[in-house]
Amino acid sequence: MRRASQFGRRPTIIDVAIAAGVSKSTAARVMSGQGNVSPKVVAAVRTASRDLGYQRNNMAVSMRSGRSGLIGIIVPDISNPFWAEVVRGAQERAVLSGSSLLIFSSDWSAERERSHLQALVQTRVDGFVLNTIADEGDTQDFTNLGCPFVLIGTTSDLYPDRSSVGSDIPQGVATALDHLSRCGHDLPKLITGPPRRLARAKFVSAINRYFIDRDIDPTGIEAENGEYSVNGGRAAMARLIRHHKGSHMTVFAANDLMALGAMAEARDAGLACPADVSVIGFDGIPSGEFCSPPLTTIAKPSRGIGEDAMRLLGRLIEGDSVVMRPRLPCRLVERGSVLDFSATRERTLHLA
Incomplete structure (x- = not known):
């Protein structure tokens, strides 16, 4: 195949078409990302384009x-x-x-x-x-x-x-709560976003609907608002810890940054995750895999x-x-930040 330097000029879409064995219009459709072209033809045109050093003249295309x-x-x-x-x-x-x-x-x-x-x-x-x-x-x-x-x-x-x-937020919320239920947790405490944000309202609404559909009263669920950030999660977790009465605490955070902040705040307060505090996040960001313990989360697409x-x-x-x-749809990424009670005793979701 002839390289760009062999043309003595800038390669054109016609050169690409000839090299790929297709028509000019087909080559042009491939290079512009239009559909109705077989994967085999797309591969041939892109290979020819790369080998020839072809680059679209965006100014000409725009005109x-x-x-x-x-x-x-x-x-x-x-x-x-x-x-x-x-x-x-x-x-x-x-x-x-x-x-x-x-x-x-x-x-x-x-x-x-x-x-x-x-x-x-x-x-x-x-x-x-x-x-x-x-x-x-x-x-x-x-x-x-x-x-x-x-x-x-x-x-x-x-x-x-x-x-x-x-993302399918209700489906993602249900996936998280199903996982907590299988692991034998009580109603979780929530770390949510700022009060006027629609994302917060939808997250909380999906949680309430999940429990109402299962004849469980969600009104006793404790929630703390915060910014969608590590510091926001830290501040909300600090308030939850101050108000917490009982033994184990289960926390469902509205995004992974808040969940990571909650885990850090719990650690600074002398609490072990997941022995004392279980945390599940929402987003599926890569950094959740590298904290200690790795964050269990609902991964959005x-x-x-x-x-x-x-x-x-x-x-x-x-x-x-x-x-x-x-x-x-969202999917569960199960790691190590949620304690599994089901292996040692049977529990059902109920008001604490």
């Missing part, structure tokens, strides 16, 4: 198509490994479609989110993915943005007429959320107006 080849994504906290994985999934999908991803973190600030949205519109992105931090009393008006978008996360529930991707959001956005950019709202 012909009216598109910039730029996609935006705004998440609330890029330092949280969960959101970093969401971005990773979106980026992998963007690369396959021949687009470049512009990444923004709102840092849980509505004002910063609006500023990022304005920057994306001014940059003339082809579309964007957004986890808006709006709550039930402060929804955003997206009608004047002028480009397609897909929402991700719990707050997308506030916009039922918009395409979105998220973080990378899958990013990939599916980009897939839906691609359809919207192509003119598909069908609203789709998939909710992806």
Whole structure:
């Protein structure tokens, strides 16, 4: 196969098509990430492209198509490994479609989110993915943005007429509580997010619904609010420890950073995990595997959320107006932070 230097010029899509043994239009579809091409043909075209050193002329493509080849994504906290994985999934999908991803973190600030949205519109992105931090009393008006978008996360529930991707929170909560029940735990204490956040309301609602459906009164469940951070988990755990009466404590945290903070606070208070305190998290961030003991958690499909959001956005950019709202299942990652009572005695869920 001829290399780029052998052409005496920049390789074109025609060169790629000839090398791959396909038509120019097929090669172009593969390089732009469009569907309806067999995996074998995709592999042949991408191999030819790599061997020839072919690179798309994004300016020419933009002039012909009216598109910039730029996609935006705004998440609330890029330092949280969960959101970093969401971005990773979106980026992998963007690369396959021949687009470049512009990444923004709102840092849980509505004002910063609006500023990022304005920057994306001014940059003339082809579309964007957004986890808006709006709550039930402060929804955003997206009608004047002028480009397609897909929402991700719990707050997308506030916009039922918009395409979105998220985790199946009730299913994830049920998976966690089923695990605690199998291990013989009483009603857990909760570490939840800030009071006005929709994510907090949905998490607590799913827990209440789980117990009500099993004829168990959830009103006695103790909960402490906090920021979705290690320090937020520490502060909430400190309050739970001060108020705790009894022997073993079981804690269900709304995200893994809070769970890790809770474990650290328990250790500083002289409590052993899981002998004195059992902790289960929610997110499935990689760092949970490396704490001591490793964190038992409910893993959300973080990378899958990013990939599916980009897939839906691609359809919207192509003119598909069908609203789709998939909710992806979570899974239990069982490690060492939850004590298993079931091996020594039988217990059932009841009010402490």
